[in-house]
Amino acid sequence: MYDLVIKDGIVIDPERGIRTIASIGITNGIIKRITREDIEGKSIIDAGGLIVSPGFIDIHTHVDAKEDLGKCMAIQGVTSVVSGNCGLNTYPVDKFYKTFEKGGLVVNEAMLIGHTFELRSQVGITDIFEPASKEQINEMVKLCEDAFKAGAFGLSFGIEYQPGSSFDEMLELAKVSAKYGRMIAVHTRHDAFRAVEGIHEALKLAELTGASLQFAHLEHTFGVGLMTEVLDSLKRARKKGYDVWADSGLYSAFATLTSAPCFDDGCAEKFGVDYSDFVIATGTYAGSRCTRELLKQVRKEEPNSFTIGFTNRDSDAVEAIKEPFVMLSSDIIPSENPDEGHPQATGTVPKLFRWISREMGLLTTLEAINKAAFLPAERLGLTNKGRIKVGADADIVIFNERTIRDTSDYSIYGNPKEKPQGISAVIIDGKIVVKDNEFINLKAGKALRKPLEYYEL
Ligand SMILES: [Zn+2]
Ligand SMILES: [Zn+2]
Numbered sequence: 001m002y003d004l005v006i007k008d009g010i011v012i013d014p015e016r017g018i019r020t021i022a023s024i025g026i027t028n029g030i031i032k033r034i035t036r037e038d039i040e041g042k043s044i045i046d047a048g049g050l051i052v053s054p055g056f057i058d059i060h061t062h063v064d065a066k067e068d069l070g071k072c073m074a075i076q077g078v079t080s081v082v083s084g085n086c087g088l089n090t091y092p093v094d095k096f097y098k099t100f101e102k103g104g105l106v107v108n109e110a111m112l113i114g115h116t117f118e119l120r121s122q123v124g125i126t127d128i129f130e131p132a133s134k135e136q137i138n139e140m141v142k143l144c145e146d147a148f149k150a151g152a153f154g155l156s157f158g159i160e161y162q163p164g165s166s167f168d169e170m171l172e173l174a175k176v177s178a179k180y181g182r183m184i185a186v187h188t189r190h191d192a193f194r195a196v197e198g199i200h201e202a203l204k205l206a207e208l209t210g211a212s213l214q215f216a217h218l219e220h221t222f223g224v225g226l227m228t229e230v231l232d233s234l235k236r237a238r239k240k241g242y243d244v245w246a247d248s249g250l251y252s253a254f255a256t257l258t259s260a261p262c263f264d265d266g267c268a269e270k271f272g273v274d275y276s277d278f279v280i281a282t283g284t285y286a287g288s289r290c291t292r293e294l295l296k297q298v299r300k301e302e303p304n305s306f307t308i309g310f311t312n313r314d315s316d317a318v319e320a321i322k323e324p325f326v327m328l329s330s331d332i333i334p335s336e337n338p339d340e341g342h343p344q345a346t347g348t349v350p351k352l353f354r355w356i357s358r359e360m361g362l363l364t365t366l367e368a369i370n371k372a373a374f375l376p377a378e379r380l381g382l383t384n385k386g387r388i389k390v391g392a393d394a395d396i397v398i399f400n401e402r403t404i405r406d407t408s409d410y411s412i413y414g415n416p417k418e419k420p421q422g423i424s425a426v427i428i429d430g431k432i433v434v435k436d437n438e439f440i441n442l443k444a445g446k447a448l449r450k451p452l453e454y455y456e457l
């Protein structure tokens with residue numbers, strides 16, 4: 001008798017490339033049996049005609065232990081996330097592991113230590129245009145090391161947000177990341193049509209230190225028509241043997257802090273769009289299209305609100321996600337109110353199946369699951385996640401491949417947090433977390449800790 005049995009589903013295991021009808025027996029949060037025989041469970045889910053997939057893993061989020069964001073992830077079938085991206089971890093790493101080691105999160109969560117907002121402020125840098133001194137760099141290296149020892153999966157850069165961040169500080173932090181075998185999630189230095197320069201700067205880190213790089217949200221940073229050039233640069237680096245990967249979402253409009261330098265005066269001209277192509281996403285002015293004046297005003301009054309820029313191309317997002325070394329990511333952003341934000345919050349995964357798989361026919365269901373589950377699991381070294389096999393963690397999503405779809409939309413058109421359709425159950429650690437779009441358990445997720453490794457280079 002198993003704790004939970006998922007009966008007669010179409011089981012997909014991206015690791016072995018298997019798609020077959022089977023039942024799964026789960027006990028103590030672990031997949032114990034995959035079989036065509038009749039098996040008994042204390043609780044049973046009938047998955048006839050439905051896909052039984054490993055839970056999705058979102059390698060680029062800003063969930064940072066926030067329950068409302070965790071719920072947005074779980075509702076779209078994401079069972080593990082990486083937080084602390086773009087140089088910003090809003091939850092201190094040490095405290096995060098102490099608090100959530102044994103559970104209490106909506107989804108499983110790995111944490112990164114953020115250079116740009118966290119480390120720089122911890123060593124006393126208050127001016128975003130000021131580079132760190134030699135002493136401050138040494139101090140940051142030490143803090144970064146402490147975070148790795150506590151269990152952080154890596155380091156994150158958000159260089160664009162603090163232009164004073166020097167190559168020297170990036171380099172020293174890359175050295176320590178390489179030494180501990182941790183990845184660096186890179187939000188590069190430039191935006192709009194200069195964005196490619198940031199790729200070359202970061203690739204130098206891989207060349208000089210051997211650090212493993214994860215280029216963040218390709219469609220947001222490079223979707224202005226630069227994708228072919230960016231992917232070519234990354235492919236060349238990979239060919240030379242550098243450990244370089246990337247992630248991308250599927251939305252041609254990006255969202256970031258209204259105070260971010262990409263919204264400095266003249267931004268519409270820089271991106272070649274109109275000020276009305278910027279829409280305030282959160283806060284008092286949520287849903288308003290900008291004028292030059294309104295954008296200035298909101299930056300002053302609510303600098304921590306988020307604004308969406310309709311600057312990018314769908315074709316660039318498609319080009320990125322097709323690339324074998326690019327995995328799916330949402331870049332979910334925090335918002336004060338439940339109905340604000342960016343449709344990526346609840347739509348990213350279902351959009352992959354609806355748009356890229358079903359409508360465009362660019363990926364099979366198995367290939368899409370590979371991009372959203374197995375590839376990020378491999379990238380993060382989560383050898384018991386992202387696959388359906390005996391002994392693997394029972395993080396599972398059950399959905400209908402013919403009907404799964406995103407329904408969230410930009411606030412000027414609809415609800416950015418609308419729940420997706422076609423997902424019947426989400427299971428984390430063997431516990432049913434979401435059933436028919438209703439939350440059943442909000443505490444099944446655990447903090448994921450990276451085991452300590454050390455490399456002499
Ligand atoms: Zn970013
Ligand atoms: Zn981000």
